[in-house]
Amino acid sequence: MYLYLLILLQLLSSAGASESGIVGGKIAKPHSRPYMVSLQHRRRHVCGGMLIREDFVLTSAHCLKGSYPLTVVLGAHDLTEKEKKSRQEMKVSHYHRHPLHQNITQLSYDIMLLKLHTNATLNKYVKVIGLPDKDKRIPARTKCSVAGWGKTKPDITSGAADVLMEVEVTMQFNFECVNKLKDSFISSQMICTEDGQKDFCEGDSGGPVICKHKNVAQGIVAFFGNHLKCDDRKFPRVYMNISFFKSWIEEVIHGYTFTLRVLLLGQTFTLRVLLLGQTFTPKVLLLGQTFTLRVLLLGQTFTLRVLLLGQTFTPKVLLLGQTFTLSVLLLGQTFTLRVLLLGQTFTHRVLLLGQTFTLRVLLLGQTFTLRVLLLGQNFTLRILLLGQTFTLRVLLLGQTFTLRVLLLGQTFTPEAGLAACQALSNHLDLCQSTTMYLYLLILLQLLSSAGASESGIVGGKIVKPHSRTYMVSLQHRGYHVCGGMLIRKDFVLTSAHCLRNAYPLTVVLGAHDLKKWTKSCQKIQVSHYHRHPLHENATQNSYDIMLLKLKTTARLTQYVTVVGLPKEDEHIPASPKCSVAGWGKTNSNNKQGSDVLMAVAVMVEDNSECKTVWQKYFDINQMMCTRTTGGKGFCQGDSGGPLICNNKAQGIVAFNYAERCDDSQYPHVYMKIPFFMPWIKEVLHGYGANMSLNKQE
Structure with a gap:
């Protein structure tokens, strides 16, 4: 048994990083799989992948083996042609290998997310593919398909395909794969197919396996048994089960997501953006859906008036040299604003009823004015203020107010409208119960003077x-x-x-x-x-x-x-x-x-x-x-x-x-x-x- 396992481990081969292609398949209809990605190193195809968001590609972790840096090629069919009309090439800004994929040749946790340096332009040649629900299983004997630019013949001398190839495969029972691959197959995070001499080969790793729903990827091409013969019928072909990794994928992508869920009633939302010299003006009524906005605003006016009811509002915007005005009525939800404001006036008037309001702002060299009517909720403000005037006028009724500010070389004038509050006899008891904390952290200098369970201090x-x-x-x-x-x-x-x-x-x-x-x-x-x-x-x-x-x-x-x-x-x-x-x-x-x-x-x-x-x-x-x-x-x-x-x-x-x-x-x-x-x-x-x-x- 021990000898058998040694032989098995030697035979197992990851399918990508110029190590995996389609055998026994046919040429795909040009641009019929617009989510397909060719990962290239020095203009040479090494792996497949799939576009899952306009700025993220999902692929195999072992595709980095000897192939850094990677270039993402979208909208391609024939890799030998320029295809100027359809093709897009992107650099990768961040490589997210699964943290538990600790060895580039490791079979388990063989999954990686690539953050693109620039967003892909979505069109009829380039589209994103959906992902399955968490922990969803594909029944055995389900007909699926896999595509790629890998080898079309199993022999060592065979090169990768120039055009995208595809082949139909059949999903197997996990226990069948365990019987043949032993400990190399992990049922929770892998799925497998077995179709004789038809399947993927060297050069296809990282590509998707598509089953019932053509717009949903169920697996990621991972490895096959005999690295010398990808058409060896003795061993099944293995894929990472995307549903198993759905939580991790969402966790990584969430760190880059700017999401706004809004109810816009009969108003005009105007945004003028200096981005490729275009003016963008949407007039929309959005009901119960997700609206995602990523904007670099340079020298323009941005005005947003929104009625937000029972949802999360999270804007993360880089604003340079413009006026930003936000008037919002917020009822019963969480409002979080993280903004980097450089050299402009920021005016914020908000009526907040029964919710948490959190504001974290880095303000450099401008005037900041905040007028807030706070009724029965927590208000937390953390601000780094450098060289500007800060004015705060607040009417606080029956809530906790916490302000933590780092003030360096500027004027700070708080005017809490408690007198106005006390003038309201009906709310006098609320005024008296209000707690207000002000922490002024004046930091004159930051100290900068002076390890894997493998290294402590000796002689110190x-x-x-x-x-x-x-x-x-x-x-x-x-x-x-x-x-x-x-x-x-x-x-x-x-x-x-x-x-x-x-x-x-x-x-x-x-x-x-x-x-x-x-x-x-x-x-x-x-x-x-x-x-x-x-x-x-x-x-x-x-x-x-x-x-x-x-x-x-x-x-x-x-x-x-x-x-x-x-x-x-x-x-x-x-x-x-x-x-x-x-x-x-x-x-x-x-x-x-x-x-x-x-x-x-x-x-x-x-x-x-x-x-x-x-x-x-x-x-x-x-x-x-x-x-x-x-x-x-x-x-x-x-x-x-x-x-x-x-x-x-x-x-x-x-x-x-x-x-x-x-x-x-x-x-x-x-x-x-x-x-x-x-x-x-x-x-x-x-x-x-x-x-x-x-x-x-």
């Missing part, structure tokens, strides 16, 4: 509590597994290998003693895990870097600040004193890490010395190292934490000699942050990075 000392306010404890199920650093209010930088056996991760900020939860601490969930696309294996030493997008923005306080990052390709010479901190082990023999944050001073080693010791494991371009004189350095549990030099994070704790972190013969290795700055900026830019990361924030 306990740091002064909250002296390293950028430090992050990454935890899994309540246990510390890695360090990290807060580099923006919504992003943590750490090591990619911290995901190994530790998904999902929770970010803990403002901590010193992990056994004590104090007012300084903040606990935030992770919405997106951005491993470097070239980090293909959780045990891989190179490209061991990861960005974590937080579900909610961190609250910057005296206990929580961001760390400064270096310039691209900034050089750190050998010998300067640096420091590293973490909650890891204090020596190799300890079974557990430290409860309190520890730190130690270290010296940067010459790269040539590190290369001599670590040889092929040390990459001079993307790594740096420190001496371990006296055994001082990091240990298991410190991975992902920062190496601080000259008040900036220059490195990310990566690896040392396994189980002997105090061995002075082996320098301790870090990912070199300056080398990765272009990638870091690229990822952050996709979420609206609007600040220089070379400066302390």
Whole structure:
């Protein structure tokens, strides 16, 4: 039995990344499958995929194997033709491999979402395909179809098809696939087909399998049995079951979604947008549906008057240099507004009855006026105000009012209309019961001085509590597994290998003693895990870097600040004193890490010395190292934490000699942050990075 399993594992082959095509099929009618995607690397087709939203492609995670970066080609039929009328080519801004897909050759969790750099233009040649309901099963013996540009013959020398091919396949019982593929087939997350010499081959991975409903994708082409013969009748063909991954897909996409559900009654909604030089004016009556708006507004007027009844209103808009006026009657719903306003006047008049109102605004150099009548609800306002006048007039009746403001160099004039409230004798008792909190956080400077359950501080000392306010404890199920650093209010930088056996991760900020939860601490969930696309294996030493997008923005306080990052390709010479901190082990023999944050001073080693010791494991371009004189350095549990030099994070704790972190013969290795700055900026830019990361924030 053991020998059989070894042979089976050797035979199993993922179908994509220039490893999967249609065998026994026919040429598809041109543009009859407008959701089909050709993923290309250096102008060469490597995988299939499907457009599931105008800015997202769904495909297989193993398509990244040796094929970074990928280009998305839409509206294609014959890949050898230019097809100028139908074809669109898009760059990928973010690669979202499933967090549990830890090895590029791993069969399970073989799914990936690609965020497009620009939105696809939907037309008769390019359309999105629907996804199935969560946990919905396709009955056995159902007739389905699969398409792709992969091989049409199983022999090794056969090339990919120039034109899109398709073939009909038959869904099988899962137990039939388990019997043949054993542990390689996971019933919960996979489905399979078996049709003799008809099915997909090398080059088709990532493409959709379509069943009863032609506009719904049920599976993603994953792998087949014999990698030498994709028409081998002994083994079924396997697909990732999209319904199993529906929640994860929605979670990833939700982080990029701007959704407005509105009831518009007999009015004109006018939007003038400087976007490809066009004016867009819709006049609409929208009843009970979803309206999605993504807008970059430059130098124009945006006016919206909406009656919102019992729904969620979430606008996220980048407004530059224009007047924004919003008059809204909100009854019984949640209103959330996150807006970046630069250099304009913002006027907001709102009547709020019985709901929660949350406003988070970054205001730079403009006048902000807010007049609100609040009746019986909670009002929370968090604002970062830089160099402008802030005027607040509020009539507060029987509710809690919380205001947290970071004020730097401007005039603040609050005028709470409580006198007017008291003049209303019927509401006098409400006025007296109103609670109003004002927290003015005046921050004169942000500190910027100074890890996967595989690296803790040896030879160091306990740091002064909250002296390293950028430090992050990454935890899994309540246990510390890695360090990290807060580099923006919504992003943590750490090591990619911290995901190994530790998904999902929770970010803990403002901590010193992990056994004590104090007012300084903040606990935030992770919405997106951005491993470097070239980090293909959780045990891989190179490209061991990861960005974590937080579900909610961190609250910057005296206990929580961001760390400064270096310039691209900034050089750190050998010998300067640096420091590293973490909650890891204090020596190799300890079974557990430290409860309190520890730190130690270290010296940067010459790269040539590190290369001599670590040889092929040390990459001079993307790594740096420190001496371990006296055994001082990091240990298991410190991975992902920062190496601080000259008040900036220059490195990310990566690896040392396994189980002997105090061995002075082996320098301790870090990912070199300056080398990765272009990638870091690229990822952050996709979420609206609007600040220089070379400066302390």
